[in-house]
Amino acid sequence: MTDSDGRPHPGPAGSDGEPVYADRVYRSVPGVISGVLLLAVAGWLIGDAALNGTGKTPWVSLAAVPVFILPVVAYTLRPAVRANARRLVVRNPLRTITAPWASVDALRAGYSVELLADGKKYQVWAVPVSLRQRKRAARAQDRAGRPQHTSRLGLMFGQGAEPSGPGVQGSADPNRAWSDQVVGILQEMAERNASHPDAAGPIEVRWCWWIIAPTLAGLVALIAVIAA
Structure with a gap:
């Protein structure tokens, strides 16, 4: 399973003399690939039926x-998480949550990743939790904690095991599951940037009407065509 690593790119210095970095961006690459494949199949089927x-x-x-x-x-394709020194932007399927770091209470990864801010809870669709990855990460950590030994073929086992999955730039432990690495980085950014003078402000929630409205209109048209 391969996912984006959210690697920032340095830019020019800001007004306070600190370097300005581009947003860290996290999204599920398997989700994007599956979406592209679904769109390709749907385009072929719909085009064939129309012609x-x-x-x-x-x-x-x-x-x-x-x-x-549209769904x-x-x-x-739409879900993504963007983070910089001022705010966290969570782009979910039907709405976008913009949370300045000062308003972020915590980020946690259970069976799904959740953003807790201003006493409210928001799901983070762009960072799916994989229990399979967690089990693989636990096995890798267990192997890394065992004494190292050499087999009869000269192969080394035990400490120094390779990471169990894709590493995320800035993660302290590449052996954790991808979602746990991302949550750890975002939580660390929240704690570090909460006192930033530009990181204060209310949470903004915007609904994605360019998806909602055409989908509902298309559903009405589809019902009308079938009933006609």
């Missing part, structure tokens, strides 16, 4: 475009 279908089939297929395509985009 070669008979009766109401072409119209039904065209009316189904926003009903299927796939929303749930696979």
